[in-house]
Ligand SMILES: O=C(O)/C=C/C(=O)CC(=O)CC(=O)O
Ligand SMILES: [Ca+2]
């Protein structure tokens with residue numbers, strides 16, 4: 001139980017405490033945790049000696065705190081639970097609550113490397129059928145390893161950042177604004193503690209390295225992508241913007257009721273990928289101009305984040321503080337459960353109704369909001385509005 005007004009049943013109760021960076025009216029960015037509709041000022045809390053985190057929270061982003069590792073993360077979480085839970089601390093802590101309506105959010109950490117996986121069997125086979133009709137929907141390697149590609153860390157932006165429609169080559173000799181602008185609803189994992197180059201990180205060490213979870217919208221230019229991606233994979237069709245939620249939910253916030261069984265894998269995977277099949281049971285919603293158009297279930301992902309982490313490092317590639325790896329588009333088995341408009345409209349051939357209009361891909365002015373919930377935890381939403389192309 002927290003003494004913070006309105007936090008109970010808000011999705012941001014005492015058991016959640018996601019981290020972010022806020023800017024209040026004084027214009028100075030500071031680390032914060034969200035409780036209900038407030039941001040608790042961690043910079044001020046550490047300055048006042050209410051929290052001890054080696055001054056890592058007295059910084060304009062979470063980078064130093066992320067690097068501290070799991071023992072420090074849990075010590076700070078335990079202390080925050082006392083400060084915001086025990087009425088004895090109310091007098092000291094309440095002045096450090098900033099109403100969310102009075103702050104803006106910044107990207108909470110410096111994204112080091114960004115990797116995007118492709119781990120939904122339903123998404124991969126849908127896209128295979130749409131992009132490569134007449135061929136087997138899954139390529140032969142798909143069930144043997146989590147396919148992924150390295151994305152562009154510098155264009156990862158916080159929820160609310162405008163998304164400018166990209167321009168590029170749409171076909172041979174055809175340059176112009178993207179005509180098939182799309183979303184990808186994904187779940188992202190933020191690396192806190194890094195690893196040593198040359199040493200693989202086994203899936204069992206997931207919680208030693210992964211700090212927390214964000215929602216991700218991997219904006220995708222389908223015409224640019226379809227023309228450019230063979231044989232090396234996605235490039236400019238994906239690199240113009242990737243939006244993430246402002247709040248990072250720490251792994252420690254997910255209780256036993258947040259986890260369920262991941263799909264059984266057949267064929268048997270190699271030993272380094274043979275994990276415990278635990279899936280976060282996040283229910284995602286995709287809102288297009290305030291209309292809910294899809295509800296992707298994260299538990300249906302074929303490859304788990306623990307397997308993705310093991311695969312990402314099995315060749316000895318190291319992890320760095322701030323690395324972000326995204327799950328890949330989350331699509332369930334039903335049409336109403338897909339995480340992209342490419343699938344929802346089957347390549348643009350089957351429009352959907354959005355606010356009384358038939359729609360296929362994104363128009364300028366459209367807004368997409370992704371949300372996700374599991375048990376009583378609401379992940380930070382990720383929102384973006386499309387602005388017209390500049391060239
Ligand atoms: O199968 C393809 O050719 C393309 C697939 C994607 O665009 C998906 C992607 O970026 C990875 C993912 O989000 O699942
Ligand atoms: Ca993607």
Ligand SMILES: [Mg+2]
Nearest residue numbers: 218238241242
């Ligand atoms: Mg992207």
